[in-house]
Structures are given as C-alpha cells and as structure tokens.
Amino acid sequence: MKKRLVILLLSLSSCAWAADIKISVDREDGIYSLGEDAVWQIETVHLDEGDQAPQSAKYQLLSNGLQKLDEGTLEFSGGHASYSATRDDPGTLLLVVEAAGVEKAYGGAAFDPSELSPAIPRPEDFEQFWAKKRALADTIPLNPVLTEEASPVQGVQLWQLTVDNINESHVRGQLARPDSTEKKLPALLIVQWAGVYPLKKSWSTNAAEDGWLVLNIQAHDIPLYESQTFYDELKSGPLNRYNAIGNDDRETSYFLRMYLGCYQAVRYLTSRPDWDGKTLVVRGSSQGGMQALVTAALCNEVVTAAIAKVPAGSDQSGPLVGRKPSWPGSFYKTTGKDEEKVHKTSAYFDVINFCPDILCPTLIGMGLADTTCPAPGIFIAANEMPGPVELITMPSAGHKSTRLNPHAWFSREERVWLEKLGNGEVPLADIDE
Template sequence: MKLLAHFSLFLGLLSITLKAQNTPAPIKLVDIILTANHSDWNYKLNEEATVKISVLRYGSAVENAEIEYQYGSEQLTPEKKGTLKLENGVGEINIGTMNNPGFRQLKVQAKIDGYVYKNEIKAAYAPFDIQPTVKLPKDFDVFWNKAKAENNKIPTDAQVTYKPELSTATVDIYLVRLQNYKLGHYFYGYLSKPKDNKKHPVLFNPPGAGVKKIVPFTSYAEKGFISFTTEIHGVNPEMNESDFQEMRKNLSDYWAINLNDKNNYYYKAVYLGCVRAIDFLTSLPEYDQKNVVVTGGSQGGALTIVTAGIDNRVNYISAFYPALSDNSGFLYNRAGGWPSMFSDKYQNNSPEKTSTMEYYDVVNFAKKIKIPGFYSAGYNDNTCPPTSTLAAFNSVTAPKEIVITPISAHWRFGETDDQSIKWLREKCGIQ
C-alpha cells in the first residue's frame, strides 16, 4: 500500500514537472505586423486604404519573406488574391476602397521554416453611417407585447438554493431555477449577492452563445451589484455529464430551431427569459428599487439590447459586439451577424425564415431602446462582424457611447471592461 502511494505521488510530481517543462509560449515566434495608413483604421468613402506588412522574428525583419494575401469586402468572396515578396521584411498593399459604408478585409499569411503564420486587418469606411438591411415589421410591438402578456401568466416558480461551497467571504452564491415560456420549461442562473445587508442595483448578465454549464461569477457583486448570470437552454449546472452531452448534441445549431415559425422560434423563449430574469431580480428584497442594469457580450450582447428594447424596467446597459444583428446582411451582399444564418453556408433564405428573423433581429430591438447605453466592438471580429454590430449601434437613438478598439477580434481588452464597469457604477451611483 505504501509503495502504491509513493508511486502515485511520483506520477503526480512527474506530471507537474512535465507541464512546467512544456509551458506554451505566450507569444509567437514569428509576427506578421499589419499597419494601416490611418491609425484609427477609419477611412472616408472612395478613399484608398494601404497596409504596410512586416514579418518579424525576434523583433527583426525576416529577409526575403514571401506572403500570400487576399482582400475584399468583409466576410465575402475575396476580390483579389496574390503573393508578395517583402524586401527587408517589409511591403505594402493597396486594398482598394468602398463607395458605401462598410469594411474591407485583408488577410495575409507567410510560411517560415515550415510553419504558417497569419494575420488580418479590416479598414472601416464611414462605419457610423452603416444602416441595417433588416426590415422592422409593422406589428413588431404588438407581437412582443402579446408574447410578454402570455408569459406573465406562467408562474415564475422560483427555486433558490444557497450554495455555501461556492460563496466567498464577501459574496453569497445561490443556484436559481426559473419557469418561463410554458409550464415545465425552466432555465438556470447563479445569483451573486454582496454580504452586507444593504440595498443594491440589480444586474442581469445573459450568456454568450453555445450550450455549456454556467459557473458562478462574483466580480459584479464585488463591485456593488446584485448580479444574475444565466444560461438559456435549461441546462442545470449540476446535471450529470452524460445527460449534459446528450442535451448539447440535441441543441447544436439551436438558433435554427423553428426558424420558419415566428410564434415558435427557439429564441422566443430565450427573449422572454430575459424579461423573466428582470422579474426575478426586481422581486428581491435587496433590490434598491431604482437601478436595473444588463450587460453581456456576443449572444449576451444581443440579449442585453433585446432586454432593454423589450423591458422598460431596464435603466442602463453595456453591450459588447452583439450577435444576431442585421442577420439579413448576407442577402444584400454584405456581412451579416452571428450565426451567419443567411449566408451561403446554411441556405436558409426562404421567405418564412427571413420574415421570422425580422421579429428577432437585434437591430429592431436597438431601435426601441430609450435608455443610456455603453457599447464596444472591434474591427477584427469575424464572429460578430463589425458591419453587423455597427448596424445595431447606429440604430440606437437613445443616449449612447461606444469604445472601438480596431485590433480586437471576438474578445475585449481588460481596459474596456474597466471602462464599462466604471460607467455602470457611476450611472447607478455606486461609490
């Protein structure tokens, strides 16, 4: 028995040692640096954009490097492909221009010592003039008011379970189950409350895309909010792994479920679930009776805008690169939002499906927003293309501000997160 214990300890130490010896490099051995001739990557219509390309190893130019490149309108078939040999590791490409607001995209790659290195950049043309392609149905408000009224008849049936093992010295964590949409239909979330017995603003934090188990998130509570982080599929985070994987398999491409039926489309329950989350938060005795905040990114950014557009109890929002925005863009020969449902990849452009999406497109909820908002996006985002996210932002007529970090892809910098939280705290009067 002792020998077995010693052997197990040896294997554990060996595993730790091997991991330490094989720590992945935090930087690339070879960098491709793309530098637009406008530092903010913004251009006027009909103005040509040029990009300097530098291939560096150890910070120095790679002699006689050759790159492959392609460029054209964002997310569409490239207009031109070619190769370019870089003198002293540096070259330049003119990627053309646009006569309508939008984005042009340059992708490059170089093969160095058998390894392929890539980078890309997008030039923005009058990005704050981008207008959506999606139409607003005449009965949009009627449709959603009826849906909310029907949902109000469904009991919340809230089940709130304290989780001491997940709580911290300053934050209490609760697992919450809420009924929504129809009897027996539930979704889950983790509620985080500061341990100070005071009244606080409430914050709803809807999830990004995918089918996954949620985990507690205490950061918002540590900054003065009572926060509620949810999922949308009815995935209990404590369910066994085999059941979870089966559910995950059945919900692949969930965004396409009943897309031809506006009354039963998958996101109807999701959007009404956002309202149900606000019902729950505003029922808490610790709610300060004044401030309701929503914040999220990607699908969570979409649901942030949807919640503000559908529920007038919301006071402030912070939305990052919202998905599901201007989905019909691909039908008009330009990039549409995640999940690119009307692109050639999915062949979804039947009249029934495009009509359904008009009732669920984030752009049409953005038009309904009447409260202040903080927004953020990056130009190099290929998941939620900036053509689509700017179409949503430009549709907001309420007070708004946006932080653009052009180099960001489908992620954001910590500095931008800090700005968002500071903005929300100031709006809610948190000292």
C-alpha cells in the first residue's frame, strides 16, 4: 500500500497520570477518499499546574487495526503535534501515541470504507442452517413465567420473565411497561454487552417510562439479581471464556443459544396482547449490538428498526486479508482445537453474514479508534445491509465512552430515533434504497 507520512514537530506534551493525550483528525466523520491526507492533531490536555510534559512520545500507524505501517518517536515542544497519512486502497488507519505516564491515545481515519467487502464468502448453506434453527425454535413452547416485582419508577410495572429456549435452556430477562394502560405499546428489546453480571432494574424501567413495552434479556441463562460473588464465580468457572465455548462446531457454539434466545424473546414480545403490532425495535451495545443486528436478520419480518452501538461480531476471518477481527476474535480462539473447524464455524455466527437479511432501518455507532470492535468489520456489516443505514463514525472514540472521547454524537441520534419510533415514525424513510 502506498503511504505518505508527514510529521510536524509542533509538540506533543504529556505528563503525570492526571493528564491525557487527545488526538483529533481534521474531518468530523474521519472519512476520506483514497489518496487524501488524514491529518491528526495531537495535544496534551488536563495538565495540572506544575506537571512536566515529556519531550517525546512513541507512535505507531496501523492498517485496519492489525498491520504496522510506521513507527517512530515524536519530539515535542509547546504541547502540540501533527501527523498525516493516507492510503490508496479501501480501509482504515489507526494512529497510536504513547508517552511516559499517560495512557495510550488513539485516533482513526477511514478511506473509501463503502468499498470494503467480506474476507470470505458467506457459507452456501448459511440461510438453510438458520432457517432450520428458527424452525426448531418455533417448535419450542415459550412457557412464559412472569414474576412481578417492585419497580424503581413510579407508574411503571416490572416483572422477571423466563421463557424456554433450545436444549432445555431459558431466556431470562426483565419485562417493563407503563402501569394501568389499555393502550397498545411499541416494543423495545434490549440485549446485553459482553460479560457476566446482574441486570439493573433501571435498564428496563427507564425506557418503559417513555411509553415502551420493554424486554431486557440476559445474554446467558443465569439469574438476574444475584450477588457480585455469584457472577464472579460463574465468570471464573463455567462461563470462563464463554466466547470460545464450542466454537469448533456450529451445533455447539455458545452463540447458537444466545442468538436463538433473541429469537425467542421476539416471539414472546409479538405474542403479547399489549404490543401494538407495528413497532418492534432491538437495541444493544458491543455484544448487545451484535445480538441486535443478528435479531434484525433472524426476525426481519417483524423487527422495524435496529440500533447498535460499537457492535461486536464482525469480520471473524479478517486476518486472512490483513484486518483485525472484532470481538469475540474467533480466528484466534483455536488453542487445543482444530483451527480449520474453528474458522469454518465462525462464519455461521459472523455478523457480516447476517447483514444481507437486515431489511429495517438501522442506526450504527462506531469508534474509528475502537480496538475491541475495529471499524473495518462494522463498515463491512453496514455495506452488506440492503435496508437503509445511518452510520455514526466517531474518529477518536474507542469502544467505551470516556470524558475525553465520549459517544455523545451517537447518543443524541439514538434519542432522536427512539422518539420517532415511539411515535410510530420510520427513521430514514426518505432515503432511496
């Protein structure tokens, strides 16, 4: 790949742990045409009085989050520096800057990302496999069990819910809705990010207060409200590295139960007499974003919108073409297993391969500096969707929202979408498909 690098010694300063390095690129969305320069401005912020900034910092430039293109040392004066680079093929660049006593800082840029494509074709029997799994799930009676409990929000009812899933497992979650209303309601399915943890009641009741019929489900078949010790023991025990459990066979992959759990949750919501029969939104972040997109594909006849922030699960075969895969990184989860089987299995759970079946309007937020769910895979997922997509790109944002690089841009747009959807409006309805 042709690359052009320019380093201006304007000064990057860094200091004690109280300070931060902030990297900003010269385009709000961080997206460029091939051959255009992306110019990063680098500065030290939150420097306390008396703190001494270092005179230098190390930097690396990565292609698609994986391959090192350049590295070196920047000499600083005055607290600022500038660095520029370009590329002549579709993909991303990630600038990584590290100085003594300060956390690494990241800044990203994307070049013609609409031209990025999957590393390998979708398995020929992908649709057939998932059609059979949906048919299997349809044969399982939901057997819902609702247990009402105290709600932290006045005017909102809250229940614990359990429904049946494949292999004698269960989907467990919170059901919340406005109290004492005869009105039929739009439905919101909330799906959870990675980890093993309890749910908070407010995660469902706050949305219900806004007029939604809300179902917030655990990603695992585990209780909702146990002690932290309980979840820690699961995390270090049977759910340790759950993202690699059974990953060498599509019939045993941990994500089979998780994905079909989302399917069962949608079955339950659409069976309720208080659903309005029109609006069903699925929403999640990270692993939850992965589940949201998969649900929009598996349930494309009823899901009317999907909202996914920093969605995981894409580009599991990315290393074959020099791209870092998103979490769970199945390409590398091969210890003690047949590598070829792991790679083959991952294709049946790769979000990219579900995206051609997503027909509804979709809102996606992504950080171009995200090293957990790198940008290339998310761009490819969006490219594969036939339905309308609004893509919020945050050039300096990582996987988590921070005081320095918050996900505020996405959060504002998410609120706009939810307000429209709750009122029966269709986001992106004016976009020609």
